[in-house]
Amino acid sequence: GAGVSQSPSNKVTEKGKDVELRCDPISGHTALYWYRQSLGQGLEFLIYFQGNSAPDKSGLPSDRFSAERTGGSVSTLTIQRTQQEDSAVYLCASSPRSPGNTEAFFGQGTRLTVV
Amino acid sequence: GENVEQHPSTLSVQEGDSAVIKCTYSDSASNYFPWYKQELGKRPQLIIDIRSNVGEKKDQRIAVTLNKTAKHFSLHITETQPEDSAVYFCAATWVQGAQKLVFGQGTRLTINP
Numbered sequence: 423g424a425g426v427s428q429s430p431s432n433k434v435t436e437k438g439k440d441v442e443l444r445c446d447p448i449s450g451h452t453a454l455y456w457y458r459q460s461l462g463q464g465l466e467f468l469i470y471f472q473g474n475s476a477p478d479k480s481g482l483p484s485d486r487f488s489a490e491r492t493g494g495s496v497s498t499l500t501i502q503r504t505q506q507e508d509s510a511v512y513l514c515a516s517s518p519r520s521p522g523n524t525e526a527f528f529g530q531g532t533r534l535t536v537v
Numbered sequence: 538g539e540n541v542e543q544h545p546s547t548l549s550v551q552e553g554d555s556a557v558i559k560c561t562y563s564d565s566a567s568n569y570f571p572w573y574k575q576e577l578g579k580r581p582q583l584i585i586d587i588r589s590n591v592g593e594k595k596d597q598r599i600a601v602t603l604n605k606t607a608k609h610f611s612l613h614i615t616e617t618q619p620e621d622s623a624v625y626f627c628a629a630t631w632v633q634g635a636q637k638l639v640f641g642q643g644t645r646l647t648i649n650p
Contacts, residue, residue: 455638463643465581465626470637478637480538513580517638524569524632528580 424448426529428514434535435504443499443532447516454497455515455526456489465513471497472519504536539564541629543641551649556617558644560627561609567629567636570610572601575624575643584625585612614646622648 427446435441447454456468467481471491482488486505491497501508511533517526540563550556562570571586587594587601587610594601598617603610614621627641 453635457640465640465643467637467639472635475635481637515638519632519635521632524630525571525583525586526638528582530580 426514426516426527428512428529428532430532431530432533432535434537437506437536438503440500440502441504441534443501443512443514443534445497445499445514445516445529447495447497447514448527449495451516451518451527452494453517453519453526454491455517456497456499457513457515458510459513459531460510468499468512501534504534506536509534509536539567539629539631539636539639541627541639541641543627543644545644546642547645547647549647549649550617552617552619554617556612556614556621556646556648558612558625558627558646559609560611560629560641561607562629562639563608564629564631564636565605565608566631566634569630569632570601570603571628571638572599572612573626573628573640575626577623581626617648619648619650622646 429444452473454471457465469489470478486502489499511531513531514529515526543560568589573581574584575581600613625644630638
């Protein structure tokens with residue numbers, strides 16, 4: 423079956439512009455995560471959606487970052503007024519989060535370059 | 538909230554030797570501990586996981602051990618091969634609490650031929 427799909431794969435934007443990154447999780451997965459990975463660095467947590475619960479936004483680095491998940495499926499991460507330090511790979515992951523099946527599957531990521 | 542510390546940040550071993558990567562976690566409620574492997578330019582992929590009701594799990598050349606009392610878990614790779622070279626991430630979460638999956642900082646493992 424289809425895995426987690428992210429679009430676009432690459433995005434180059436000018437400083438100050440807004441960008442939207444899209445994540446299509448695996449069908450039926452209730453949990454959806456966004457992480458950021460700078461070059462050679464670790465997986466920085468951004469936001470977590472779990473079913474109908476209020477999202478955990480504790481990892482968003484500033485109010486320029488926001489995310490939504492419509493209908494419990496597709497998610498969009500929006501970065502307003504992009505800065506050069508926003509350049510990174512943005513990874514989305516989804517998981518069934520059922521007691522017997524907790525594996526998180528990652529998308530291929532969106533490489534964002536702010537120039 | 539949960540905090541996961543991972544050591545070492547880099548590890549270099551000779552082909553055929555063993556590699557061990559260690560993680561500690563802070564939240565005693567955490568009960569699921571996966572390990573992910575990320576090859577250069579690729580997405581992270583699950584290689585093994587362990588739940589808090591067991592102390593050790595093996596899958597061919599890889600094994601994970603868990604010490605709930607000390608709140609630490611480790612990844613063991615035996616008979617290392619060049620294709621084991623990658624970045625490895627540990628993580629922790631409390632499944633029933635619907636808590637986020639928190640990752641360690643990663644270990645860059647290099648296998649020298």
